[in-house]
Structure formats: structure tokens, C-alpha cells
Amino acid sequence: MMELLDFMLSWCFSSTQPKGYMLCSTVFLRRICTLLSVSADDAIMLLLLGNTEVMQTGPTTAASGSAYAEFGKTKVIVSVFGPRESKKAMLYSDTGRLNCSVSYTTFATGIRGQGLENKEYSGMLHKALEGAVMLHTFPKTTVDVFALVLESGGSDLPIIISCASLALADAGIMMYDLVTSVSVSCLGKNVLIDPTSDEEAWQDGGLMVSYMPARKEITQLTLTGEWTDGKITNAVELCMDACSKLCEILRERLKDPASLASE
Amino acid sequence: MEGGGGERAGGRKANQLRAYSCTRNPLERAHGSARWAQGDTVVLAAVYGPRPGTRKGENPEKAAVEVVWKPKTGQIGRQEKEYEMALKRTLQSICLLTVHPNTTTSVILQVMGDDGSLLPCAINACCAALVFAGIPMKHLAVAIGCGVLADGAVILDTSKAEEQQLKSFAHLVFPNSSKSVDVKESQQKDGQSERGLITSITHGVMSEDDYFNCIERGLAASARISDFMRTTLQKHTPDYL
């Protein structure tokens, strides 16, 4: 087990150069972000945000708003529709409804059709976002948030959440703040940020934080597996810090989507 | 129903159609129904409606047509979905949709026997059932299955055994030959204007010439089917009309 860990750690370090995979260079606009540098505790080893990350708005023109995110190998498209008429069967409601759905392509994972059973992600995406969306601004109607994971390369849910909040902002849905989400994996003594699928498969424990940086509020926190007291606090702080930095990137995208086109 | 060309199974000529038959209103409860048989291909079409309201997504300013395809056995798959779509679009094209806006007419089609040219048979059956149900229509639709053999010869109203050997086939739907009340006018029209195409579904590789050959032959045969349809429908018109 230790040998494996050593191997993985050396692999992690060797991959600190940006080598992310672009979905399609000629089609999707892209921008490689500078590595976020978060001061690392000795005990905490970071690999930040898959090293390469692409986020942009507007791949789906049929939707009210949409966003595309690419973190290393993970590629996600989120479309937002609405606010539009609620289903006829729904009762009258003073506040709006948020309807979330996450699906995977059949080729998202190594084995065909494996990723399709991630049903709980729809509910978790809903829970992460509902605290941030001003539901009272669109009574009677529904906002639909649909995510499609084109390729799954680890940390899928946090990327979906961040991408969805970007798409909501693109659609002009009122929110208290952008929600950004980051996960970490605990591997023995080390804490890895933005883990890949392999790292997630071997992790002892996982932590995901969805955070509204401007309000300093956590909308969702999930903790799985084995953690020790001190490490949790450190890990949560690390996530919040990374969320704030990610949020700055999202804001930049929203303010100046045109700058992407010129690159 | 005779024609020229080479000999086929059962002693049919290339242009020869199988024996057609149409029964009026075999179903009691439907607003209109028809049993249509082309040789051993038999389908039963039932029409319910127009009923008030349209489904979500349909244009409420027009009448909607809904088609349900029931195969002889088993569940419906992609093939049946394709048939449903072709049927629906064809029926929408021949019905006067503006007469009963915001209504839905349901057409349910039960396959009773499949011996080739299933879709054309179903379209003819639905067309007859719509007439029996009194749904307002622009004109009738006449459907014919044309097969292209390896040597480019065209055979009409293909049977299942023949379909196995075909290079390609085309299911074509034409409007019926216009026969106005004014005999003179209708003769002029028939002579001058070319009749168009409502639906075309093809399968398999063929040359452009093969395709237009199919259309030409199909068009000629459609006149015979349309005569058959007209006499059947007239024969069944009740006395009080």
C-alpha cells in the first residue's frame, strides 16, 4: 500500500505542469488559467484544480444560459432553461422552483455506460444551489438546470456545481452569490485538492465544500470516509480558500466573455 | 390490376398489385375504422376524435393528429417509431387541420399480418378510416411500396419474400388523382398538371434514375389504387347522404 502511495505521489508531483486536455481547440473557446497558488501547509500537499482548467459561458445557444467547464480530463456542459412554466401537475407556489438533473454520456467513463447510475448527483446539485438562488424572484415558474458530463475524470460533482452557478449567472437568474465548489481527498497523511478518478478510487476520505465566497457561507459540505480532527479543519479551510480563488475566475469570465473570443 | 414486366412469385407481373380489400367500420366503438388488406398484409386502423384539447407542445391553433402503432407481437422499437412518425406527418398533410383547432384526433393502427409493404398498407388503411370517421380532409393519400432489384428493375407492392432480395426500396405516398365534380375540368387537370409527392421513405442505395423510375411506376399504380379506394368509399356511403 505504501509503495502504491509513493508511486501516486511522485506521479502527482510530476504532473504539475499544465497538460490538460482540450475538448476541441478549434471549436470551444478556451483559456488556460494560471495555476492557483495556495500556500501549502507541510502536511497538506496540493495539486491544484487539475492544473488546467477551462471555463466559459454560452456553448448551448438554445438555452437561456449555459456554461462549459473542463478541469483536467473532466468535461461538463450545463444548460439553464427558464424561468419557464412549471409542470401542469405542480401546485401554485409563491416561490420559484429549481429543478436539477445530472446525466453522463455513455463514453464518460472507461467502461461504457458505467457512469450513468450517478443518480444522487441531481439531488446534491439541487441542494448545493438552492441556498444561493433567489427563488422568490420568479414565483410560479421553474428554472431547470441540466448538466451533462461529457467525460468523467474525477471531482465531477464540484465541477458540475461550479459550472452550474456560472450557467445560472449567464442566464441572468438572480443569486445571492456565485457558488463554487472544490473537493479534496485524504490519502494517508496527504490531502489532495481536486482529485482525479484514480485518486478518488484510492482515497481514505473525501470532503467537498460548496461555498459562497462573498457571503462567506457554505451551502453544502459532504464528508466521507476516514478523517482525523485536525485535518478536517485544515481541509475545509483549504477548500474555502480554493473556492474563493475559483470564484474570482468565474467573475472574470462573466464580466468579460468577449476577451475569450480574441484569444 | 395488370401490368407488364417480368414474372414474379405467385405469377405476378412487375407492375401487378396484390388483391386489395377494404372493410368499413369493423370496430363498433371507434368513430371510424377500416380493415385494409394487400394480399397477406393486413392492418386495422381505428380513428377516435376529434376530441377537445391538444397535448403540450402541439400547436393549439390547429388540430393535432396522434398516431399509435401496435405491432403484431412484441414491443414497439425504433422501426415502429419511424412508422409512427411517417404516418403522423402524412396524415397531418392530408387533413384540414384548421377546421377543428385545438382538438386531437387519435389514429390507432394494429398490424394483423405483415407480408411486405407494411407502411403503405397502413397509410391506405388510416386514410380510409379517417374518411369513415368523417374527418375533414384536403384529399386522399395513396401509398405504394416500390422495390428495386439488383438489375434495376422495379417491382410494385413487394411481398416479404421479395423484400429480402431487393437492392433497395422506396415507400411512396401520392395524393389521389383529382376528380372534380366538373368532369371537363378534372380531365384537363389530370392531363396537364403533374402530380406531386407527399411522403417518400427509401432504404438502400439506388441511382437517381432508379428513384425516378420508382416514382413513375408508383404514380401509374397509384391511379389504380385511388380508383379502388374511391369505389370502395362510394360503395359504402350510406343512402341518407
Added chain:
Amino acid sequence: MSAETDATAAGGLAGEMEVEAYRRLFPLAFLERHLRESVRPDARRLAEARPTTVALGAVSSAHGSALVRLGDTAMLASIKLEVMSPSAETPDQGSVAVEFHMPPICSPLVRPGRPAEAAPVISKALEDVLMSSGMLNLKELCLISGKASWVAYLDVYCLNADGSLFDAALISVVAAFTHLEIPLVSVGDDGRVFTVGGNEGKTKYELVNREKRKLTLGDIPFPLTCALHKDSILADPTAEEESIIETSVTVVLDSSGRLVSIQKPGGGVTSMATIKACIGLAKERGQKLKEILTDSVEAMEVDQAE
């Protein structure tokens, strides 16, 4: 309100309305005003198709993939190969399983849990065209006759639906097959066939298919959908045009100019001259698509060389 009264009422209002409002309230009149000037709402000429781009190798986990953009319509096709034992009737052939998906992200009309009506029809049409066109030689997907062959899982995802979905889907399928690279396989001691990852030098077993890594494609099918409105033929309609115009003809021609399919589901009665005109347009379009496809292959090779 009938279409005619619609148009006259709209004509009177045209001068005093905002363009976007006019477009939504009187879509037919809006379109007809454009057609009278022989131009379309997106400034295209009637017979002009939208700009088309093909990007090969968009999905890293697939053996062959392509992303196609036809105007705003986006299609992602991916092929994954898996080893299986061939059926008894065709021991020396592989097989292809075609699936066309319309996830809810692609259009406001699709909701989760309720699959789009068009999806199975397009799946069927893609499968028919692929199988009948002779582009693929299924024997090439055979590894060991009677024992092992490839099954190609072909999944096409519509990422953005803006009309002419079948055209974009078929182009992406063709492009994905040109990009397809067959992985190396060898036979283990137990007689099982397995794929060899990446480095072919390291395996101790003999490779079955060292030479045949690319499929030889036969006649390639190229599609063109035309919407027919009165006397106008609108090539490659957008979703907006498709929603207004009821009649459309989809012509698929292969690279030697033969007809692979002509689909015209219902709509208005169309003369033979119009059908011939559509076939003519499809021929021109086929030439263009062929160039686009060749360019995309070259672009990918340049990318790889870098």
C-alpha cells in the same frame, strides 16, 4: 387565425413594431418578408448551408470521435470498440450499435425522463444509412473468424439543437469513423482475446492485428436537408425555420453520386422538379462536405505532428 390573416395583420403592424417582437408574434410573415428578398433571417442565401466545422478526436476515452458544428447545431459522436464473439449467422463480421441521444441540455423542448420523440427516429435513420451505404465493411471488424470480432458502440450526442439534426449527426458519424483507430489485441493463454494498451512492444503475446489499425471506408454518405416553402428551397434549415415550415426533404448521396436515402415525411405535395432541385443541391453540398472532412483529417495530423 389562419396563416393568411396572420400575414396581412402582420403586414400592417410591421412598420411600428420592434423586429424581435414581430419575429415572435408573426413568425411566418417574418420569414416570408425575408424570402421575398431571397435572403434568410440569419442573412444566408436560400441554397446556402451554415458554416460547418469538424474536429476529430474530441473524446479522449473513445477509439474514434468527432465534434461537428453546423451553425449552432453541435453533435459529438464517439465510437468505442469492444471485443465479443460474433453471431452464428455472420461468423466473420463485426457489428455496429448506433444510438442517438438528445440530452435535456440540447433544447428547451427536451425534459429529463421524457426522451425526445425525434431521437429514436434519427437513431433508426442513422443506422439505416450507415448500414446500407456500404461505407463500412463489417468484415474488417472481424478479428478471428467465428471467435472474436469488434462491436462498435457508436453514440451520438446532440449538444445543441438548432435544426438539421440528422445532417449534423450523420456528418459526425462519418467523421468519427475516419478518426477511428482500432486498438491492438492479442490472444491470451486461455484463448481469451484482450486489448493491449498503448505500448505494443511489451506484451509477450502475439498481436492479432498489427497492420489493420484503420478501417477502409467505401462510398461515404453525405446528407442535406432542405425545407420547402411555396417555391423556395431552403437548404440546411435552422430550428426556427423548421418550426415554421412543415415540408422538408432529406437527401443522402454517397461519394459516387448514388442515392442512399430520400426521406420526405409528409408535408405539402411536392413536384418532381423540386425533388430534383433538392438532389442537385445535395450533390453540391456533398462536394463541400468532402473537402471539410479532408481538411479536418489534415488539421488533426498537423496537431499530432506538433
